[in-house]
Amino acid sequence: MDIMDAISKRRSVRKFIDKDIGRDILEKIIGAGVMAPSPKNMQNWKFIVVSGAKKGEMLDIMKKGIENIKTIDQLSEGREYFIASLEHTMGIMKEAPVTVFVINTANKHVLGQTMQEKFYEMANIQAIGAAIQNMLIAACGYGIGSLWISDIFFAYYDFCKWFNTDDQLVAAVSFGYFEDTVRRKKRKKLEEVVEWR
Numbered sequence: 186m187d188i189m190d191a192i193s194k195r196r197s198v199r200k201f202i203d204k205d206i207g208r209d210i211l212e213k214i215i216g217a218g219v220m221a222p223s224p225k226n227m228q229n230w231k232f233i234v235v236s237g238a239k240k241g242e243m244l245d246i247m248k249k250g251i252e253n254i255k256t257i258d259q260l261s262e263g264r265e266y267f268i269a270s271l272e273h274t275m276g277i278m279k280e281a282p283v284t285v286f287v288i289n290t291a292n293k294h295v296l297g298q299t300m301q302e303k304f305y306e307m308a309n310i311q312a313i314g315a316a317i318q319n320m321l322i323a324a325c326g327y328g329i330g331s332l333w334i335s336d337i338f339f340a341y342y343d344f345c346k347w348f349n350t351d352d353q354l355v356a357a358v359s360f361g362y363f364e365d366t367v368r369r370k371k372r373k374k375l376e377e378v379v380e381w382r
């Protein structure tokens with residue numbers, strides 16, 4: 186597939202069909218991820234692949250996270266929509282045969298960093314973003330749909346505990362085969378987002 190074709194064909198898939206993804210293809214997708222650039226080529230990332238019976242544990246953690254959110258009073262505006270959207274993401278993770286969690290192995294999830302640590306953190310997260318985008322594009326090339334997920338943050342510490350890590354959890358990505366009926370979402374016009382100097 187032509188590169189621009191793959192970039193423009195990629196879209197978030199939220200409905201998967203019941204078909205497993207072979208480990209060989211998953212290794213190719215994650216292999217595309219680790220080809221991404223990273224600050225000083227440090228490759229401060231780790232990919233945790235959750236599938237099969239382990240999905241149950243992952244979903245229990247998500248469910249607990251959502252239940253906790255429901256008890257928070259400050260969530261008044263758009264509360265119903267917000268919780269429904271978290272539950273929707275959890276449903277997608279249930280349907281997807283595979284979800285990959287991506288961890289920044291160079292930064293801890295603690296507050297109060299020095300400026301240098303903060304800069305490194307920002308750079309590491311950018312590299313992980315590049316790795317994730319590579320995985321999405323590679324998956325697209327194999328006819329596999331993907332969804333980049335940050336809703337896992339609502340169960341952040343429980344996921345970190347499950348992974349037995351105090352490194353920083355950055356995102357998750359669900360993967361699965363799908364019916365190719367997902368419409369492409371509109372983008373802002375270039376004039377709106379680019380300033381030429």
Ligand SMILES: Cc1cc2nc3c(=O)[nH]c(=O)nc-3n(C[C@H](O)[C@H](O)[C@H](O)COP(=O)(O)O)c2cc1C
Binds near residue numbers: 332335369
């Ligand atoms: C960092 C990031 C986090 C996201 N988190 C979620 C999520 O938790 N749940 C979800 O349904 N979509 C999530 N998305 C997908 C976006 O909603 C989607 O990319 C956006 O609407 C544009 O649609 P497209 O990907 O089909 O072009 C996320 C995307 C990014 C880049």
